[in-house]
Amino acid sequence: MDLSVDLGGLVIDKPVIAASGTFGYGREYSRAGSIDWFGGVTVKGTTLMPRHGNPPLRVYETSAGLLNSIGLQNPGARAVIECEIPWLSQFGVPIIVNISADSYSEFSELARMFADCPEVSALEVNVSCPNVDSGGMAFGTSPGACYRATKAVRRYWSKPLIVKLTPNVTNISEIAKAAVEAGADSLSLINTLVGMAIDVDAKRPVLGNITGGLSGPCIKPVALRCVWEVSQAVPIPVIGMGGIFSARDALEFIMAGASAVAIGTALLVDPYAPKTIVEGISSYCESHEIDSLSSIRGIAWK
């Protein structure tokens, strides 16, 4: 059946996307899974200059969750454009590049660079990374900063523009509206929740960077509430994510108002997750005689 969705000009043939930071640039994933199981792929958060990332320990499992503090390790935009995107484009799956910056002018510079890269279908503006000292989440915690960051990209980027929001705010809908005003075509939410863990034997924080981002099934109820709220507050499509491990999880997000979903932590456990989830959504629709996902999108709003 036809599961295609239009995410503000970005049309994908399946409603499941690889979430940024859990897919690298696709090379490693392609050895274990198949890239065309996704409707679109979001590559690792990319910055203007290469970044080595944070000191170990970077990942730590908590109850039904994962704390991470990778710190945007990436080879920098130039290397991504020259080495990674051309390779990834051979699969014909829409490529979304997640971009992160320290300043508004850096966001503009990144937008200019990717504008010359026809293989990139959309940019996802990362105003929500909790693991870097400057920039990162700071752009996503005030409506004004979110507006300026989005605008800085919009000025040089005419193709679909997604803004990825953080749940670490008092009122996520306010931030969402600022992104819409600045010209975002769609929103993705949520990024990770800031958390930490302490090693009681060593008597100190477990993570090298002390705090990290919490993801996985434990954050799903929070993510779902954010999607339910934001999708009713803005007129543009929402990509829902946060602890999606099954088709039923994905359907919850769609019923909360998401047009598509992204999977992250599930990919780390199961390379086959996108295939299972797409098939599960499809068979749910068939057994419930649903012709189009739009007929159940936001059905739980009332």
Added chain:
Amino acid sequence: MSEVEIFDANARVISVSKCQGNVYKAILGAPEVASHAKPMQFVDILVRESFDPLLRRPFSLSGIEPSEGTIEITWAVVGKGTEVMTRWQTNQRVRVLGPLGNGLDGEFFEVADRLILIAGGTGFAPLFPVAKTARHFDIDTTVLYGAKSLDLIMDTQPLERIGCKVHIATEDGSQGRKGLVTDLLRTEIDISTNKKEDKRQVLSVACGPQPMLAAVKSQLSDTNISLYVSLEQRMACGYGLCQGCVVKSTQPEDGYYRVCTDGPVFPASKVDLERE
């Protein structure tokens, strides 16, 4: 490195047995993994279908039997995941992702004239497939094995049977020499120096706790013995996606390496082992 496919095998538990102390081993039927695995590669296991634990757990292969279609893993119970595994039932199915990591390929064994394997604690287990392949290539192989005490020593006879020289050190002197594996290594370096093995290619592989690896690295730094270390780190995915399981490079411009895909085996000179 050649790009080999990674399998998500629906493996059958053939046996689970207790070795000594809190160390267990299991034999798993996973023909596709067994036929592609190299010594020092690892697998990432979903110990049960649940969110508790959530992530897979990585284990080095302590046995690779392509003709039987089996792999063996050996582990110490250190937390929930490893505890659940001790309760696996014969014939139950578990999902095994692998083979993962670089491992040691044919080239390594082709250049070695003599091999010194250095093990600490459960680090002994993954050296089995290395020793077996080395003996297959007729490489003169010595195994140096350090553990806390006799009751924690794993069975070394299979290695002796295939012609490895095995030397043991225990911290309390309950078996072999009293002391550390580094004491055994000192003797081995002296022998190597006296025999003027300059023209022979002597390689060594060490697997064990980080402080042991750091000590071995410094001991071998001014010898002509090339050292490879097999590293452990907390992992989320085990197959290169998340960049979580890193080790610092000795070259600042290289930043960090991923233990799961750039390793787990590294030339010791490339990695900074002075953690914390």
